[in-house]
Amino acid sequence: MEPSDVKISRKKPIFPVSPALQKYLKKYQRESKLPIGYDDLLIFDESYPIMDKYGKDSLWRGPIYSADRIEELYNGLKVIYANLKASGNLRIVQHKYIDKIEYCTFGNTHPFRIRIVNRLNDVYDYFYVKKADASRIYGLELEEILSPNQVNYLVDRETLIEEHIAGIPGDVFAKNYLHNPEYNPTRIAKEFVKFNERCLVMLLGDMRAYNFVVQITPDFDDIQFRIRAIDFDQQFYEGNIKVYLPQFFKENYAYVKMGMDQLTDKTYLQYQQEEKSSLLHRVRSERHRLTDLRDVSNTEVLTTEENISRLKKEMGEYFEDDQYLECNSMTDIIELNIKNIIRQVKL
Structure with missing residues (x-):
């Protein structure tokens, strides 16, 4: 990591x-x-x-x-x-x-x-x-469908209106709040693992600390955390798989280190599995909308052939799955990500 x-x-x-x-x-x-x-x-x-x-x-x-x-x-x-x-x-x-x-x-x-x-x-x-940027709009839609967060936006031809997403910028949180003794570090590490998993499945790139916020919610016995993306400019454009894994950005090192300090391999895999189960539930409840989005995005050119070729190869190596080599678009890669989650969760 x-x-x-x-x-x-x-x-x-x-x-x-x-x-x-x-x-x-x-x-x-x-x-x-x-x-x-x-x-x-x-x-x-x-x-x-x-x-x-x-x-x-x-x-x-x-x-x-x-x-x-x-x-x-x-x-x-x-x-x-x-x-x-x-x-x-x-x-x-x-x-x-x-x-x-x-x-x-x-x-x-x-x-x-x-x-x-x-x-x-x-x-x-x-x-x-x-x-208005079509790839950004696809990112907003995937966030609405596949993440636990709701996004509010409107489009009129070349204009995109977005609601403000409240929260502490990730870089500010890492510097001033991450080691607050009142905060449970395991909960923060758990949320970063789940965020990392969602970004890869959705192919949401460039989630450096200043491109997400941390939301803090006091609960009756502890404090809950949620990491939310606020920038969708790099939705399924790049060919480098590391762009879609927040753990690889040096700006996120404080979160990665906290994860290494607080989580074992067993708990890390457990939190990954929890997020996959949540993703599966969202896919089932929004399957018609997701299908419509897939059908539209698969008709568009939103990246380069070189980026698609590189990413499907790197995804295949990362997951040890040659099916990725058969993908013809970024949408195909996301669809295969979802299909693999369905298979894994059902096991």
Whole structure:
């Protein structure tokens, strides 16, 4: 389980939303007609750097819009928030106002982060406006179907709206919270094992510590933890199997070391099996939706032939299973992952 310096493509292309995927999104109520889109937010005069609380550049910028566009943008963003949170019921934004629009210059999708505030009590929330990327949307759908987490997002042509996923960023948690004496280290290690297993099955890549959050839930006799992905840019694109195993990223070494310190081989395998059983339950309950998603994604080009060829070979070696060599797409690999889980859990 030793981490290594995993190399991934920094220039993954953005794949457009196809008519077939758009039809799928409409069927499962992910499509929404929005009053403004991603490109509308790109039209700003200038921007200024936003510093974090330590005075360092956060890599987010504050765009400055012309005065004659501000009201239209703010009203449109409130309608988007109502669509995201309440199926378009505008009563939920009656007492809310747009407090901040921030633009990220880092990463593939260059998202806008919107802060909306309730003027009655100053409670605020965030949501994101991004350029729609088909592979990212497939990642969000697989997260909804195969993980224990629910994701809330909407798509309108070239625009993707995502709900903010609350939690402590994984790198911050590792630095400031991981060794809190009130936290049971075995529970954290167990959750990382399960997260690692899900990422490989779903082919969700680049889960470095800053691309996931840790959610903490006090229970009646202990504290529970859950690791949640917050970045789906690297969904089944890369050909290197290590990209889909969080244990191999050096940024996650603190979690890996905790696992090695706290878990035996027997308990490690036990937690893997628990996650496989949970995955099987989700597959059975969402089998029709999963089939629809498979049928759509198998018609699209979302990576390169070289990446597919490399990954199916590495998956075959990792699992000692030559069936992977017969896969023709990333979707085929995920489907074989699921079939193998079904066979293993039934044994």
